[in-house]
Amino acid sequence: MRDSQEADEADLTGAQHELVEEFAETYGLADHLDVFHRVAQLLQHIADNENPEPDLTAGEAQALGRETSHPWHQPRLLYFTILVCSLGAIEQGWAQTGINGANLFLGQALGIDSGSAHDSFILGLINCGIYLAQGLFGAWLAEPVNSRLGRRGAILLASSLALLGNIGSALSPSWQILLLCRLILGTGLGLNSSTVNVYAAESAPAYIRGGLGVSWQMFTAAGICLGFLANVALYSAPSDLIWRLQLAVPLAPLIPLLLLIYSCPESAAWFTKRSKYGLAFASLSRLRNTELQAACEVYSAYLSNRILNKELDTEQPSAFTALASLITVPRNRHALYASYTVMLSQQICGINIIAFYSSTIFSSSGFSTQAALWASVIFGLLNFLFAIPAIWLMDALGRRSIMLWTLPPMALTMFFASLSLSLPEGTARFVLLAGLVYLFCMLYSPGVGPVPCAYSAEVFPLSVRELGMSAAISTASLWATVLSLTFPALLEGLGEQGSFGLYAGLNVVAWLLCWMFVRETKGVSLDHGMDEVFLPDQTTYMRQQLAAFWQGRGRT
Template sequence: MVEYIFDLWDPGLIFKSEEAYKNIIMSKHSLDEDLKPNSVFVEDAEAQADLGSYSRNVNARIYNPLAGIAKVDLYDRALRFCQEFGFEDHVETFQKGALVAQNQKEFESLDELTEEDKYHLRREYTHKWHLPKDLYYSIALCSLGSAVQGWDNTGANGANLSFPQEFGIADNTWLIGVINSGPTLFGLLSAWAADPLNNWLGRRGTIFLTGLFCVFPVLAQAFTQNWWGLLLCRLFMGLGMGVKVSTIPVFSAEISPASIRGGLVTSFQLWVAFGIFIGFCSNLIFYRIGTLAWRFQLAAAFAPAVPVLIFVWFCPESPRWLMKKRRYKEAFKAFCRLRNTELIAARDLYYAHCQVITERDAFSGKSLLHRVWELFTVPRLRRAMISSAIIVISQQFSGINIMSFYSSTIFEQAGYSPRDCLLASLGFGLIMFFFALPAVWTMDTFGRRNLLLFTFPNMAWCLLAAGCCFLIPTESGARVPLIAFFIYLFTALYGPGIGPIPSIYFSEAFPLSHRELGAAFTICINNSVGSALSLTFPSLLKKTTPTGAFGFYAGLNILAFAVIFFVVPETMQRTLEELDYTFGVPISKHARYQVGTWLPWFVRRYIFLQRSAKLEPLYKLEGL
């Protein structure tokens, strides 16, 4: 087969040999210019049309942008990179880093590397969790801010048993729903601010600013004297939460190495689950206060935000955000704090730089409205938008937020006393936190997509079983424990599945040029659907009974499973830059592969137990 090469300066040119390419391109472009780092060899002319723009990758090939470059040229490019960005003292480090980035799986054969270099590169595979403390400190501290979200949900859960009576709105289920969903309602407005705020303030500055809205409005809830005052406080909480929910996962994803990015970004959901559990503990602590209990239950959620406000400035800024601002020296210093050696930091910086050039050529200089338009018109961006939206909608369809807000109400309908409702809800929170822990490991072992496809059908039958248990006569001793058992089992499946995946997925799906904007849109969709479901659940519960409500959400879980199967791609263990090619694959090609290749393989392998069945992968890894 004839090999072809094409030039990204002029995608219309195709050459049948490397010699022909060099003869024409070298004369066409000045040697003083930096050659495009992602000019690549392809096997056929059909691939040329696809690779001319990474936005539509119909051949499902994932390319290393440095593949095929001669060592002399690679060293020359690294030298010019160092001269341009002021790394004259680190030329050798960046040259070796570029060489390792080009041969990521073959570094053992590189004579240019010392034994110490190879030792640390080897440990990326054998001890991938052995990383600098600054990385873990940054992930843990910033994700701590998400505990406010979980704590507030459960604070409202316990407060639902008392504040409606105090304000005389116990019979107005719609108004109770509006008050509970206040943060997500106002989050619809604030999510749009994620892009300009991150652009102006950086990741750390944005996290600090949003943290202020997680302290003062939360505390103010304790002093409200009427329902509209409480609603106003919760709306202001939404100003911070709408931006925070998108910024923290993006920050975590940008500082994490690809091999364990899923596990580290899971920290966000882990702290949400921790906040839910501590919130239920708080509800029980303040339960005996009486009619004033709800004030303490709601206001106590400010606590996790305080250390974030103080210590966030000790975290390194996101190196990819610094690169976006062309502050490469600061980006290298940040990478050095987040990686084990300077060589690894230089490799990651230079590799990311290669893709940033491509993105800059494709998207730089565009206005905000133009970039918004591109989210829906550029195939690569549109697919990231659709996939991320499906993931966050599926999380809402799972019914977990309904459990967080209304589990006490549900257990009350099952026949529990107010105190027992809070105890049963505490069990719900404990299980959610406990089963969020395995996600740190499973996310980068089994993959995001596989976990979703396994857990959604199982969550569906758990909800259906819990709903059917409400039909058991009240006097039966089995009714209450069975309802609690199936709700707990549902929660255990949620923990390592759809619980942490949304924050991971939207933080890694978009290119750097559209990352904040894509995350903001995704959170907007999440808040819209979440608000609608929270608003309607009290009325749904009242009109259809718990059996009907649980059956409705069981159906939504099955719907989510089907859509994810046909549309959502896997992102596990790909760098943020390599995912450009993953999301460039059209949805139609992905869906045909699932039906025509994956499903027959699954039937042969796991239904007919044919060990010889082989799965042809969708994505071809070339030069990686």
């Protein structure tokens, strides 16, 4: 191989050479000029195979080859960063199941256990408080807070709010204070979920971004499982103390998150959006196997930003214009329909109702309180274990396909669970109901569970990706609020059997909506490829799907 910088430069045009020189000098990267020359060569060769191959070092060539042969061979710091981010997901799941167990005790402790419409509404509001705050405040804080504080600063602020919310909930002297603390907790969780998903995606290399993108849902499931275990572990605590402990212990993952987040590098993408390419290169070099791979991503972002700035005449669109473009631009609107559909489907399938109220449902179905808690532990464990296959299924089957394959059997399990509740109380009813709830969870965890966040993060163009993600999370949170708020009254009016039957029907509705609005994104590039997927108008797309169905090709 040639090892002289002059030989590398000879393969570049004069304009390309000058651009690389200008970039390196402007952003304090002159000491790495030789690396960026090789990057320019590499990008030129990728764009046109007739251009000469770049003259790479042996280590660089090996690292590029291993992107295909050993894609998961990455620096430890990358996985450490994903793991630290995942602590926020554990808190998200644990907060859900903390209230699940506390529901058995806090009503009586706070004087809202009469079963009246007022008390049922208050109990539902306390349960859905975290989702209400996520949808109205937390998710929408992501863009302004990230702009000012960066990804790590936003996660630090979000985790601090969540910590305050957990402590306040545990010490609440009344339901009014408890509700306020749940809203603070939800605000922190909403900001965390919006930021962590973006931070993890920006930290991961493109060729394993889908697999790493599953980490949020997978570790949320782990948090749900830990929450159920904590509920069982605290079962023997005094009745006037148990619910307070159940609301306090979800703060456990927040402590290491707060301590470790600044040991992770700041998002390189956050730096490049602010034209701080020197800092972006320093950050990304810690997360990639070679400086060449880091330089390639940074220089590609620089070239893309130059084109974008020219198109915008150096003026960035206002926040209102960007938000409005989600509706006014057809390509964005079609992505919004798809994103909203998968988020809505995740909520109306019934999973959060089980996460919130499984202990209550099992208890009212004849289980002892302790048996109900153990049944919920198994549910949480299955939710985590069956989320793991999604790391491979997301790219093997495709996002749309996995939704369409899992929703029908989920509807059937809900329907049969409804029928099982007509059986007399006893062992048979206990086993059948628990088995059907577990089967539902096993179908949900690798499909409807991980798809929505990963799908919503990829369907929007870069110019509105953060806003689109905030809108998607807000949608999911507000629907979770509605469902959680109405479920106590639903149980009162329809009973357990009618409630399960209703959610069986809602899974069918979710399947129809996914068939109509969700477009497949498996293997599609984030820029031009996604534009091609979402440019056709909705009527044209549905006609294509009907034509494929009648021709027996069933394009999913």
